[in-house]
Amino acid sequence: MNQGQAIHLPSEWMGHQRIILFDGTCRWCTTWIQLVIRHDPSGRFTFSSLQSPPAQRFLATLGLPTQNFETFLLIDRNRIFAKSTAALRVMRGLSGLFPLLYLFILIPRPLRDALYDYVARHRYQWMGKTDTCQVPTPLERDRFV
Numbered sequence: 001m002n003q004g005q006a007i008h009l010p011s012e013w014m015g016h017q018r019i020i021l022f023d024g025t026c027r028w029c030t031t032w033i034q035l036v037i038r039h040d041p042s043g044r045f046t047f048s049s050l051q052s053p054p055a056q057r058f059l060a061t062l063g064l065p066t067q068n069f070e071t072f073l074l075i076d077r078n079r080i081f082a083k084s085t086a087a088l089r090v091m092r093g094l095s096g097l098f099p100l101l102y103l104f105i106l107i108p109r110p111l112r113d114a115l116y117d118y119v120a121r122h123r124y125q126w127m128g129k130t131d132t133c134q135v136p137t138p139l140e141r142d143r144f145v
Contacts, residue, residue, distance in 0.1 A: 003109075007062070007080050010054045013145055016046045020090060021058075021073040024049030025130050028123040029072060037143065039094040048145050070120045083120075084112035 022029045048055050050069050059066045074086035092102040
């Protein structure tokens with residue numbers, strides 16, 4: 001997968017401009033999604049667990065792993081981003097001081113992604129894993145596809 005490559009969205013996701021695909025059993029990931037929800041008052045981002053049937057089909061179409069997730073993906077206007085680039089593009093779209101973190105985009109991607117990979121390898125060890133995906137609250141439900 002090439003960062004920023006144009007993609008064809010599954011029909012379930014048509015009409016959503018910014019979709020974050022995340023590991024729904026990772027507590028680190030679900031905590032991060034909760035932070036995004038709190039700091040995205042206009043609701044620009046929608047979410048889908050990588051374990052969901054539409055995401056599984058999408059991953060298979062792109063030739064990406066459908067079981068062992070080491071990154072989350074950001075689909076931004078039919079373009080796909082992963083790892084540190086995805087995280088920084090999400091930060092740029094949040095409220096508060098989070099957009100300032102986008103300045104880290106100036107660091108070469110291999111260095112940023114090395115740090116991202118380190119965190120990804122240790123996330124279960126640091127925050128744990130659940131047996132089931134996060135269930136959105138009734139107020140959040142419309143943000144999940």
